[in-house]
Amino acid sequence: MTFYAESYFEQQQQLESMINYAIMVLLLILIVFNVSRYLRHRLHSRNRDLGIIFFLLLLIFTGLQITNLEHDYHQHAQTLQMRPFIQAVAKDHGLRASQVVVNSTTLTDGILVRFRGRDYRVNMSPNGDNYTLTRAHVVDHTVTIRK
Known part of the structure; x- marks a missing residue:
């Protein structure tokens, strides 16, 4: 049991949320990097495709983070x-x-x-x-x- x-209620850590934020920041950096490379070398479609993939991953992690925030808000209100x-x-x-x-x-x-x-x-x-x-x-x- x-x-x-x-003290548990005082210091509840949101490790999962912090990991999601870190991944989102990393994906934003990768998107900016690939957009700048695509603008320099417009003939290479690989950079554009990577940028689209990173953008879609960012959307997925943003959706997960919003769901986590709603859950955390409800749990925080109860605690x-x-x-x-x-x-x-x-x-x-x-x-x-x-x-x-x-x-x-x-x-x-x-x-x-x-x-x-x-x-x-x-x-x-x-x-x-x-x-x-x-x-x-x-x-x-x-x-x-x-x-």
């Missing part, structure tokens, strides 16, 4: 709710926020919260402004904590 600490929840649990039980971990990246009814070596199930109110913790017992005691 995987639990997430508050923004977790930090205040973790801080509220820590404050209510006299703990530091770093001592509280949760087993989900989104705040929903039924997630598990762990602190002081014990697990608790979260029961959220319908409007999400309050919660109840109920002692829970997990079947698999192998725990991975992502910070």
